[in-house]
Amino acid sequence: MTKELKIGKHTARYPVIQGGMGVRISGGNLAGHVAKCGGIGLVAAAGIALNSDHYTGTNYFQAETQAFQTELRKARAIAPDGIIGVNVMVALSDFEPLVKSAIEAGAQVIVCGAGLPLSLPELTAHAPDVALVPIASSVRAAQLIARTWEKRYHRLPDAVVVEDPDTAGGHLGEKMENIGTGEYDQYATVRGVKQFFRDEYHVEIPVIAAGGIWDRADLEHALAEGADGVQMASRFVCTEECDADMAFKQAYLDCKQEDIGLLMSPAGLPGRAILTNTPNIRQYDLDHHTPCRMGCLKKCSYKESGERFCIVTALDRAQQGDVETGLVFCGTNAWKADKITTVQAIFDELFGD
Structure with a gap:
């Protein structure tokens, strides 16, 4: 099994990105421990002000950037030598200030979905070492992002996450009527994105498979099908380190x-x-x-x-624990969770001898 994952100037010991889960499900604690274990930990930006020390009830956008930086610094304290990034949804009203505040707080990787991050290289031009990773569900979306970035900013993505709408949790970049038809082929898309970058730009861009990755068999299948790594989110929820309420x-x-x-x-x-x-x-x-x-x-x-x-x-x-009236996002494999475990135990299962 290929173990390292190189994205831009950053090399993770293991080919796992912990997916961004908004409104403080993947905060600094989870992201920090994933990074400490050798993966790439992501702090999710969406709604991070809520239930934070910075939010007074009337200062949402100010508290967003402050709480975001607080969580990133928390993650860095846990994993001083790890790779820590962020997930910032393009659909957020404060997309631009969140990206800028993430860079100020030391984020090494920026992953963006829920829209096409066509202006991302402009926002990060002052920080060329920060890896930029768009999420796409089709070759066409990856092409549009790459061609726009290259034409406007002379920059290509450092990796692309290919999200499978048939299995991934949370917001999905596909129309409702197209999900679950059986027509989507995630790994054909993975290979198609890789081939596009080879043919058009003569470069090897890491392509990450996201959605439906739960265990070692899923990981090995993804790598065998041409992915350079995987993004896992739901699998990390039932850990001691996850930032959600029990x-x-x-x-x-x-x-x-x-x-x-x-x-x-x-x-x-x-x-x-x-x-x-x-x-x-x-x-x-x-x-x-x-x-x-x-x-x-x-x-x-x-x-x-x-x-x-x-x-x-x-x-x-x-x-915060009100699951009777609250929304619990998850991927299709969440039902497989059968115990509270640790981030380290998951890595041991995925990569242990």
Whole structure:
């Protein structure tokens, strides 16, 4: 098994990126311990102000950048020599200041999905050593990003994450009607993205498979199919180090395969979650007349018309342990979680002799 993963100027001991899980599921503690164990740990930017010492209830955007930097420094203290990055959704209203604050706090890798990060090289031009990694679900999306970056900024991605919408958790970069049809071939996409960079730019760009990676067999299959590494998110939730409340982790331990499905996010994207409490999420906002206080997303049906629900507060409630009215994002394999373990134990299972 190929063990190292080189992204830009950074080489991880193991070919694992811990996926970004927003609203403090993957904060500094989880990201730091993944980096300490030899993977790439990501602090997720979305909603990181909530349930932080920086948020007063009225200073959301200021608290976002402050809390983001606090979590990055926490991760760095845990893994002084590890590779620590961030996941920043393009759909966030404060996408640009979050990217800039991540660089200030020492992020080495920036992963961006939920939209095409066409301006990312401009935001990071002053920090050429920071690796830039877009998330794409198609060869066409990867082509558009690469060609735009190269034409405008003379920069190519340092890696590409190919996310499988049929298996990944959280927000998905595909239309609802196209998910689960059986037509999507993740590893054909992985190979197609690699071939595009070879043919057009004569370079070898690492391509990371994301979605549905749970155990060593999944990892070895991904590498055998042409991926240079994997991104795993749901697998790290039921660890002692994950930043979520124990009730959130228990929701994974309790869920059945049929409990996991799709819902439409107010962000205009499908999302995969545990659906056993879905009616309660909308009802909470109706009962509490929850206003859009944050304006966290550039485009949001709840902000614009009160449709659906306030996603950032629903995710925040779940992170703090209210899984009855909160939203619990997960991948299709979350039902496989059967115990609380440690990040180190997961790495031992994935890479041990």
